[in-house]
Amino acid sequence: MIDTGSADTWYMPLASWVLSANLRRILKDGFVCTNGTATQPQSYCGSAPYFKGTFLGGQIKTENFNASYSSGEFLSGTVGYEKVTIAGITVAKQLIGLVDYAYWPAGAVGLLGLAYPGVERGVWNGSTSSADGDGNPAHDRVPYSSIFHSMWSEGLVAPSFSLALPRGHHSSEDEGYIAFGGLPPVQVEGHFTSTPIVLTPHYSTTALSEYAINIDATYFSSYTNTTDTGGNTIIDSGTVTINARNEVAEAYNKLFDPPAINPPDLGIYIIQCNATGPKVPFVVKIAGTEFKLPGESFVLSDVILSENGVSGEYGDYCFSGIQEAGVWDAEQTFINLGRPFLENVVAVFDVGAGEMRFAPRKY
Incomplete structure (x- = not known):
């Protein structure tokens, strides 16, 4: 999904917990599907292509991914650096999220956030999401360059x-x-x-x-x-x-x-x-x-x-x-x-x- 209203780029990897409330879902082998109270057959969540990679540039173990959207969806997972290529344009080291727990009704395996880096971001200090936003500066949001900002600031495209x-x-x-x-x-x-x-x-x-x-x-x-x-x-x-x-x-x-x-x-x-x-x-x-x-x-x-x-x-x-x-x-x-x-x-x-x-x- 292309989203001009948010700044994070994230993907669904092979194995995730995906909540489903009679929603079409997006993963394949290895994922666990639940309706929020009990595990359901994978067919309950549906499937589509998923991200098979990992963090080529390394995971940031002191940070976590935790994003929510105004229409009710939420996701959490890990953070790291990955090489991202779109239409032949490659950002060699882009910070992204890999989601391992999600409530996400759209038929998409990820999201390309194109807003300014200053919009509220889903990357937080701390290894888990349980303390995100608790008022402790050690658990604040992490500023970083969004994918489009990386493209033009590195001279790969016009701004x-x-x-x-x-x-x-x-x-x-x-x-x-x-x-x-x-x-x-x-x-x-x-x-x-x-x-x-x-x-x-x-x-x-x-x-x-x-x-x-x-x-x-x-x-x-x-x-x-x-x-x-x-x-x-x-x-x-x-x-x-x-x-x-x-x-x-x-x-x-x-x-x-x-x-x-x-x-x-x-x-x-x-x-x-x-x-x-x-x-x-x-x-x-x-x-x-x-x-x-x-x-x-x-x-x-x-x-x-x-x-x-x-x-x-x-x-x-x-x-x-x-x-x-x-x-x-x-x-x-x-x-x-x-x-x-x-x-x-x-x-x-x-x-x-x-x-x-x-x-x-x-x-």
């Missing part, structure tokens, strides 16, 4: 990368592009719109951490009374939804056919997996440019609740692609633009220029 994610259900072999130091081989409509990368006060008031920008607004034509003034927004390829201000998300979710629902015991908008998306586009306005996202991009029929830890009467439902924004504090709302936005644009993450650029992708 930028770009993404062109695919529309739909990711069923084809050609699922999109990432280009380091350049643009992906896809067509765009019109011109690129640029906007500065800004601080994310929740993380730091002095150093860049996330790929955050200030957007003008989000809205849609059939509900013009429901608009917002935009604000600090994170561009996050690891998130399958757009998180908008609550009144905007509520109004747009009513436009699915049948409408999305928000059960109190779930706290998220869900839809029938065969629902029809809103007929009016969802608009994200950035630096004066309107990016119109088709309603079908918000029908996440491949993100089924039963495969993401939800059972019972809602297990056969799917996630809506637009959710309410979280709240970090009384004055700051957590807004992000995930998959429904990124599958409709070419996005350039230009660290060297300190800006992001977007152009509508031509299909």
